[in-house]
Structures are given as C-alpha cells and as structure tokens.
Amino acid sequence: MGADPAVKLGANSEVGKLRAVLLHRPGDELKRLTPRNNDQLLFDGLPWVERAQTEHDAFAEVLRSRGVEVLLLADMLTETLDVSGAARYQGIAAAVNSRRLGHALANELSAFLRRVPPQELATILTAGMTFDELPIGPSEMSLVRRMHHGADFVIDPLPNLLFTRDSSFWIGDRVAITSLALPARVRETSLTDLIYAFHPRFLGVRRAYESHTAPVEGGDVLLLAPGVVAVGVGERTTPAGAEALARSLFDDELAHAVLVVPIAQTRATMHLDTVCTMVDRDAVVMYPAVQDTLSAFTIRREDTGVTIHGPAPFLEAAAAAMGIGKLRVIDTGLDNITAEREQWDDGNNTLALEPGVVVAYERNVETNARLEASGIEVLRISGSELGSGRGGPRCMSCPIIRDRL
Numbered sequence: 001m002g003a004d005p006a007v008k009l010g011a012n013s014e015v016g017k018l019r020a021v022l023l024h025r026p027g028d029e030l031k032r033l034t035p036r037n038n039d040q041l042l043f044d045g046l047p048w049v050e051r052a053q054t055e056h057d058a059f060a061e062v063l064r065s066r067g068v069e070v071l072l073l074a075d076m077l078t079e080t081l082d083v084s085g086a087a088r089y090q091g092i093a094a095a096v097n098s099r100r101l102g103h104a105l106a107n108e109l110s111a112f113l114r115r116v117p118p119q120e121l122a123t124i125l126t127a128g129m130t131f132d133e134l135p136i137g138p139s140e141m142s143l144v145r146r147m148h149h150g151a152d153f154v155i156d157p158l159p160n161l162l163f164t165r166d167s168s169f170w171i172g173d174r175v176a177i178t179s180l181a182l183p184a185r186v187r188e189t190s191l192t193d194l195i196y197a198f199h200p201r202f203l204g205v206r207r208a209y210e211s212h213t214a215p216v217e218g219g220d221v222l223l224l225a226p227g228v229v230a231v232g233v234g235e236r237t238t239p240a241g242a243e244a245l246a247r248s249l250f251d252d253e254l255a256h257a258v259l260v261v262p263i264a265q266t267r268a269t270m271h272l273d274t275v276c277t278m279v280d281r282d283a284v285v286m287y288p289a290v291q292d293t294l295s296a297f298t299i300r301r302e303d304t305g306v307t308i309h310g311p312a313p314f315l316e317a318a319a320a321a322m323g324i325g326k327l328r329v330i331d332t333g334l335d336n337i338t339a340e341r342e343q344w345d346d347g348n349n350t351l352a353l354e355p356g357v358v359v360a361y362e363r364n365v366e367t368n369a370r371l372e373a374s375g376i377e378v379l380r381i382s383g384s385e386l387g388s389g390r391g392g393p394r395c396m397s398c399p400i401i402r403d404r405l
C-alpha cells in the first residue's frame, strides 16, 4: 500500500481534486438481508448481490480512471487485523455481545474468533455470524444455543458499511470517527476506528470530534469551503451532535463557521447529502422542494467567543459564511413528481472528483441533463442494486485525500 508521503491526508472542501477514497465493495453482509429484516437493517429491498458488486466495481473503476486511489474497506480491515493483536482484540470485543449471548457463549465465541485468520475474521466482523455457523463447542448444549433459531445472528451483519461516508469523515488533516444514530449501524464505527488507529497507512493521524458525545453521521457533514462546514440535523445527527461537533471543530481550529441545517426527519431525507451536494467551488445541486425552505443557524468562532445567528435561508447563510456573493444552485427545474422520484433515487447525491466534475447515478436522467446543461461534467454509474440501500455516489465514498482549495 504505497503512500506518497508528500500527499497530505485529509480534505478541506467537497470539490478539491480527489486523490484517495475509502469504498466498501458490497460483500456477504448483503446476503444476510431478508424480507423480515431489511427494514430494520435500513434497506428498501433485497439487492441482487452479484449485480451490486458489478455496479460497485464499475464505480471504483470510474474513480481509478480519473486517477483516484481506491482503498477498499475489507482489505484495509484485513491488513489491520493482520498487523495488530490489539485491533483483533478490540474488533472482537465490539462484535461479541455478552448481554445477548450470555457469558459462557460470549467467552467461547471470543476465544474462537481469536484463532480465526485475519481475512476470515474481517468477513465475520462485516457479514456477521448465525447460530448455525457457530463452531462445535461446549455451548452446543447451552440454553442460549438451543433456544435460538439457527438463522438468528450471533453477530449482526453490517450491510450499510457500503455507505462509507457515514462512519468517518476527514476534515483538515484529521479524521473523525462518527457516532451513528441507529442500532443497525452503531458497530460500523468500531471497524473504521480500528483501521484509522492501527493500519500502517494511517499511523500518526490525529482525530477530530473525539468525544463522540452525541450522534453525528458523515452524510450530514458538508465541507462547504475551507473552515466552513454545514451539518444537517434530522433523522440521524441531533442538535446536541451538531453543537458538540461545532465546538470540537472550533477548539481544534478546523472550522470558524458551522451552519446547522434542519432537515425533515424522514427516510427520504435521512442526511443532508440526500438533498444537497456540492458540484463546484460555488455551486450545489439541490432537491427543488427544499431550495426555498432550507434554513441554517450559523455558529461562528469569534475572538470574543462562540456566537449563534439565524435561522436564515440556507443559501444566503452559506454564501455569507463562505465569503462569496452567491452559492449557485444548479436549477434542476423539475416538476414535483420527477424531482421527488430522482431525489429518492439519490439524484442530488453526487460525488465531486474535482470542481465541475461529478459521479452520479445514470437513472436520474433529468437531474443529470440539467447538471450538464449548466456545464458540470457528469460521470454516470449504474445503481439499480446499489441504490436499494438508499445511497448514491457521495454516500458510498469517504474521501481520504483531496487537494486543498
């Protein structure tokens, strides 16, 4: 894994030239989804896994073809577990729930997992394990084992690892391990934490938002400009999370202005990046239904202390904080029904590779056409299966290195 030491890890914008990114190729964890558990596991259907992998490979290839180094989470996790006994110990401890399993089975499972080779352990930590898959051992006669159905999970799968955006994000030269809101996703950060703590690629990297005091998810965090961050507050990130993040970014001098943006607490708008992403230094693509109603509180770090202003219209507050005359909205000009359909299919969830160049799902024909009419280059990928988890190119990527603006 040859890192160029001259290239600085981190990012200070949404659009600086992308050099390295963390993706997760969908794996066996998606094969755990059934019609009984998909709602709880935050998928709207059951993806055809092989096709999702093909679509994801094509996504990764588009990035590579534009000079982006693609790091895959499963490889990074395997390498981490290989080099560090402490990482193995911590990963296992986070996955084995003695409250659910009882001490005897939990101890037996932990002992088993400590003997499993790194790659297999990485698969178990991501795809989970069922009672049927437990090795033969003394617990076979235990009440816990006998009373569970063989298909019940001993370790829950993490199908939403696909959305690497949410479990960590970089700001300045630091990485923030987030604090995920919903039970189906909480354990994801135990894996990103391990990778950033123990993988040789990230030795010495400092952390942002270390307290993890309240829920903050990466899909809610937009780096509008150097020192200016927008944080969505809705179904996932809470007001307390936004406030704690703002204070922490100020203390670490990673930001001087944080815009806190209320968004509807619905599945369709679970994160700020489902309704708005940046496509150029001074331009966003935005769901038309919220264009005129989105507002923001602006928290500023001043010499005299922290001040809170607003709420004010989001676009005005953002332009003021960014120090530009106007934040352009690419006018998708869509009728309500098309706009709603394309928002649901992540039409507004683009990943910028550099100013004016984005990756987008091909199915959002109208939104993409309007982006191109406004001079944005759109690299289309297919997302028929990937999209069933409700996330687009931005959700499925965690930029690790962007050229600084």
Ligand SMILES: NC(=O)NCCC[C@H](N)C(=O)O
Residues within 6 Å of the ligand: 041, 042, 043, 160, 163, 165, 166, 185, 218, 219, 220, 270, 271, 273, 274, 389, 390, 391, 392, 394, 395
């Ligand atoms: N940033 C994003 O909007 N990520 C998409 C997350 C989708 C996932 N199924 C979830 O509900 O958390």
